[in-house]
Amino acid sequence: MDDEERGFRQSLWQKTAVGNSPYPALISDATAEVVIIGGGFTGLSAALHLSEQGKSVVVMEANEIAWGASGRNGGQVNPGWKILPAEIEANYEAGRGTRVLDLIHGACDLVFDLIERHKIECAPRRAPFFRAAYGESGKKEVDEWVRQWGAVGAPVTLKDDTQTHGLMGSTFFHGGFEDARGGSLQPLSYAHGLAGAAEKAGAKIFTNSRARRIERNGNDWVVVGENGAKVQAQYLLVATNGYTDDLWPGLKKQIVPVASLQAATKPLPKEILATLLPGGHHLSDTRAVMIYCRIDETGRFQIGGRGSAFSPTVQQADTRHLQTEAIRIFPQLENIEWEFEWGGLVAMTKNHRPNLIELSDNAYAGMGYDGRGIAMATTLGKQLAELVGGEDVALPRERLSPFALHEFRNLGVTWHMITAGLKDRFK
Numbered sequence: 001m002d003d004e005e006r007g008f009r010q011s012l013w014q015k016t017a018v019g020n021s022p023y024p025a026l027i028s029d030a031t032a033e034v035v036i037i038g039g040g041f042t043g044l045s046a047a048l049h050l051s052e053q054g055k056s057v058v059v060m061e062a063n064e065i066a067w068g069a070s071g072r073n074g075g076q077v078n079p080g081w082k083i084l085p086a087e088i089e090a091n092y093e094a095g096r097g098t099r100v101l102d103l104i105h106g107a108c109d110l111v112f113d114l115i116e117r118h119k120i121e122c123a124p125r126r127a128p129f130f131r132a133a134y135g136e137s138g139k140k141e142v143d144e145w146v147r148q149w150g151a152v153g154a155p156v157t158l159k160d161d162t163q164t165h166g167l168m169g170s171t172f173f174h175g176g177f178e179d180a181r182g183g184s185l186q187p188l189s190y191a192h193g194l195a196g197a198a199e200k201a202g203a204k205i206f207t208n209s210r211a212r213r214i215e216r217n218g219n220d221w222v223v224v225g226e227n228g229a230k231v232q233a234q235y236l237l238v239a240t241n242g243y244t245d246d247l248w249p250g251l252k253k254q255i256v257p258v259a260s261l262q263a264a265t266k267p268l269p270k271e272i273l274a275t276l277l278p279g280g281h282h283l284s285d286t287r288a289v290m291i292y293c294r295i296d297e298t299g300r301f302q303i304g305g306r307g308s309a310f311s312p313t314v315q316q317a318d319t320r321h322l323q324t325e326a327i328r329i330f331p332q333l334e335n336i337e338w339e340f341e342w343g344g345l346v347a348m349t350k351n352h353r354p355n356l357i358e359l360s361d362n363a364y365a366g367m368g369y370d371g372r373g374i375a376m377a378t379t380l381g382k383q384l385a386e387l388v389g390g391e392d393v394a395l396p397r398e399r400l401s402p403f404a405l406h407e408f409r410n411l412g413v414t415w416h417m418i419t420a421g422l423k424d425r426f427k
């Protein structure tokens with residue numbers, strides 16, 4: 001097993017996931033109106049929404065359902081984007097910014113509505129997201145977040161030191177803000193549920209079915225799978241995010257994949273559980289090399305953060321830096337045993353916003369969530385479905401715009417981690 005496979009196989013989610021169904025591999029030719037490549041939140045949400053429109057859909061997943069980031073993430077249904085409303089408004093042509101802000105505003109609701117509507121068993125919990133401030137610059141940052149997101153109607157509330165210490169069960173950070181739109185879930189179970197709902201609505205899902213080549217037949221797209229079996233369709237959607245390969249020329253260069261690692265403890269004793277994040281918040285902080293953490297439904301403390309600065313791959317063996325950081329923030333975890341460590345790849349974009357890319361006629365890709373994809377990938381999947389359905393969607397269709405010097409991306413990630421870590425020390 002390589003590091004990537006271990007990063008999926010050894011997660012806490014593998015231990016607790018429900019709702020998985022076996023899906024066949026593509027062994028004979030198929031036709032559909034839409035062929036979707038990638039079986040994570042983006043691809044599955046697109047498949048579900050398209051099937052509900054009555055379109056015939058085939059999903060091709062190279063591994064198993066949610067084998068990518070969707071089955072490995074922190075389970076935090078994070079609201080908002082990393083960039084602020086002013087920048088979002090400035091990034092889009094007149095009128096579009098407001099539509100995009102509305103889309104962002106509804107993203108977490110979409111996830112919880114789907115869970116309710118399709119009765120997806122995935123330990124959903126609607127509890128606020130908390131962004132904890134580190135140092136003076138962190139305080140300024142959260143002030144600005146609350147000012148800007150509050151002004152566009154987001155339910156965000158500034159918290160002072162005392163309130164922060166109370167709701168975190170830690171005196172490490174000084175202030176922060178709460179965003180009531182957030183929540184958490186078991187991500188692998190959520191993906192299983194999306195796949196099940198899509199299949200029930202008529203989608204045909206194939207796993208262990210890597211798309212190897214894309215060809216044209218007249219106006220149709222033909223995707224050639226592992227063993228030569230083909231899917232012919234009018235529309236092509238690529239939803240491969242941080243795991244994008246060379247299937248579509250240049251698409252890989254649209255994003256920089258960055259490793260994110262996770263560690264989880266054994267279920268905590270009741271007396272410690274009562275002192276940690278007692279309001280059920282899930283949080284991240286304002287440092288450039290930040291952590292994110294929460295308590296899951298089994299009472300385990302779970303922390304995530306950067307992988308090795310010197311390797312962009314998922315170096316499975318090593319989450320010791322995260323465990324040390326967890327104890328620095330929450331000393332009550334000092335003697336607690338750690339049980340799981342795993343990781344995966346998130347996809348960073350140049351413009352720090354999710355990209356809906358028009359690859360060619362009737363061919364689109366949706367990707368690049370900067371590590372905040374549960375709500376946004378589900379939303380972008382729905383946008384792709386609406387686009388295919390002929391709607392004028394909120395996100396603009398972007399052209400491929402590759403990172404310059406993409407071949408040196410690993411060097412860039414390493415340099416960023418080192419300089420960002422140094423900056424954090426002086427905050």
Ligand SMILES: Cc1cc2nc3c(=O)[nH]c(=O)nc-3n(C[C@H](O)[C@H](O)[C@H](O)COP(=O)(O)OP(=O)(O)OC[C@H]3O[C@@H](n4cnc5c(N)ncnc54)[C@H](O)[C@@H]3O)c2cc1C
Nearest residue numbers: 038040041042062068069070073074076211344372373374
């Ligand atoms: C460790 C970690 C922690 C995270 N924590 C959070 C969090 O707490 N909250 C949050 O909102 N987001 C989080 N994220 C980000 C979030 O998980 C992703 O943004 C989201 O899952 C992306 O979904 P996706 O469907 O676009 O891509 P993925 O889930 O990565 O799926 C892409 C799929 O494409 C398949 N594929 C690739 N090439 C081919 C091919 N040629 N043919 C067929 N299939 C192919 C892959 O096998 C993969 O299954 C985290 C990510 C990681 C890695």
